[in-house]
Amino acid sequence: MHRTEGAMIVLDGIGKQYADGSVAVRDLSLSVPRGSLVALVGPSGCGKSTTLKMINRLIEPTTGRILIDGEDVTKADPVALRRGIGYVIQQVGLFPHQSIRQNVTTVPSLLGWDGERARARADELLEMVGLDPATYADRYPHQLSGGQRQRVGVARALAADPPVLLMDEPFGAVDPIVRERLQDEFLRLQHELGKTVVFVTHDIDEAVRLGDRVAVLASGGDLRQYDSPAAVLGSPADDFVAEFVGADRGLRRLAVTAIEVRDLEDAPVVRRDASADDVRQAASGTDVPWAIVLDDDGRLAGWAPADQPAGSSSMRVRPMEATVHRSATLKDAWAVMLRYDAGWVAVLDDDRRLLGVLTPESLHAALRRSVRITEPA
Ligand SMILES: Nc1ncnc2c1ncn2[C@@H]1O[C@H](COP(=O)(O)OP(=O)(O)OP(=O)(O)O)[C@@H](O)[C@H]1O
Numbered sequence: 001m002h003r004t005e006g007a008m009i010v011l012d013g014i015g016k017q018y019a020d021g022s023v024a025v026r027d028l029s030l031s032v033p034r035g036s037l038v039a040l041v042g043p044s045g046c047g048k049s050t051t052l053k054m055i056n057r058l059i060e061p062t063t064g065r066i067l068i069d070g071e072d073v074t075k076a077d078p079v080a081l082r083r084g085i086g087y088v089i090q091q092v093g094l095f096p097h098q099s100i101r102q103n104v105t106t107v108p109s110l111l112g113w114d115g116e117r118a119r120a121r122a123d124e125l126l127e128m129v130g131l132d133p134a135t136y137a138d139r140y141p142h143q144l145s146g147g148q149r150q151r152v153g154v155a156r157a158l159a160a161d162p163p164v165l166l167m168d169e170p171f172g173a174v175d176p177i178v179r180e181r182l183q184d185e186f187l188r189l190q191h192e193l194g195k196t197v198v199f200v201t202h203d204i205d206e207a208v209r210l211g212d213r214v215a216v217l218a219s220g221g222d223l224r225q226y227d228s229p230a231a232v233l234g235s236p237a238d239d240f241v242a243e244f245v246g247a248d249r250g251l252r253r254l255a256v257t258a259i260e261v262r263d264l265e266d267a268p269v270v271r272r273d274a275s276a277d278d279v280r281q282a283a284s285g286t287d288v289p290w291a292i293v294l295d296d297d298g299r300l301a302g303w304a305p306a307d308q309p310a311g312s313s314s315m316r317v318r319p320m321e322a323t324v325h326r327s328a329t330l331k332d333a334w335a336v337m338l339r340y341d342a343g344w345v346a347v348l349d350d351d352r353r354l355l356g357v358l359t360p361e362s363l364h365a366a367l368r369r370s371v372r373i374t375e376p377a
Helices: 050-057 078-083 100-104 104-110 115-128 146-158 177-193 205-210 229-236 240-246 249-256 278-282 330-339 362-367
Strands: 009-017 023-032 037-041 061-069 085-089 164-168 196-201 214-216 220-228 269-271 290-294 299-307 321-323 345-349 354-358
Touching: 023 050, 037 205, 050 061, 050 164, 050 196, 050 354, 061 345, 078 085, 085 146, 100 104, 100 115, 100 146, 100 220, 104 115, 104 330, 115 146, 146 164, 164 290, 177 205, 196 205, 196 354, 205 229, 214 229, 214 240, 214 269, 220 229, 220 240, 220 354, 229 249, 229 345, 240 249, 249 330, 249 362, 269 278, 278 290, 290 354, 330 345, 330 354, 354 362
Parallel strands: 037 196, 037 214, 085 164, 164 196, 269 290, 321 345
Antiparallel strands: 009 023, 009 061, 214 220, 290 299, 345 354
């Protein structure tokens, strides 16, 4: 199926002053690159939702311009504009007397798609968000759990294949475990679809988990930092950002830093047919009392302690559980280290071939490398 890729969004000095004189957003400029996910984060009332709603003109800006792929949408027809922009909100807003399938096809129906095409699209999208159409398409919203309703909200926003998706605390109303699952699923989906997404949240963990970039706003839509998650956590631009990302931002950084092969250390390695002596020899001269055992095609077979039983010629191999895939984060690696009470974890590729090992020291070095180091003033 053809998919529409994301569009570039430019907020150019936008502002919103309400009729009562209160200024929700003073003067905000921000570019959202095509196909990226930008998380707008900040304390309650700082102007996140107002900013989002100005993009699809649910709220009219009082100053500034908004360009989508170069076109000034503040001059466009707002109804047509909104049909080309997916919008997901916390209280989903599904129509209670319509089936899930009808809810998902709201915009395609408005756009005049024929019934068969709209139906096929709805089923495809339900599948995409992890809801089996045979089970769920004919149900009504009240027959779904909160997490399932949020999935329907995402499916509905994607129905007409819009280049831009606006999401306002879409996973805010579900419990933390469901939220994490929805975040994972959404990341996978976004990876595949490459939409341009502006995502509002007050939760810094959600912002750094989902965002390619994070925009930290203070009251009045005052943009204090616009950076990668690692940079926002690792080098907050000012005290406001530092306070907002929290004293435990170091721990949060673990979760947003991917393992890179250059961070890994070499470990002593022996082949499956090695002897007890080979293991001792491989480990000697290193500061670890073990060797990793690989089979003939380089896949991980286990590990062997250097203190093999005296007099035995064949080595004793133990199963190796402290492993992570190369796509893991430093937090995943750290969790595995703690779980197995291991001083190191093996990092493996898709075929379970050994890429190297991560120790607490190399993990620390990787964390330091991941952000630019700012000199203390
Ligand atoms: N219709 C309105 N009239 C007057 N002031 C408003 C109106 N809507 C919002 N505001 C004010 O504008 C400011 C920004 O509101 P907005 O909803 O954008 O904040 P937010 O960052 O999304 O907050 P939250 O995280 O609590 O949802 C707030 O001070 C709010 O009180």
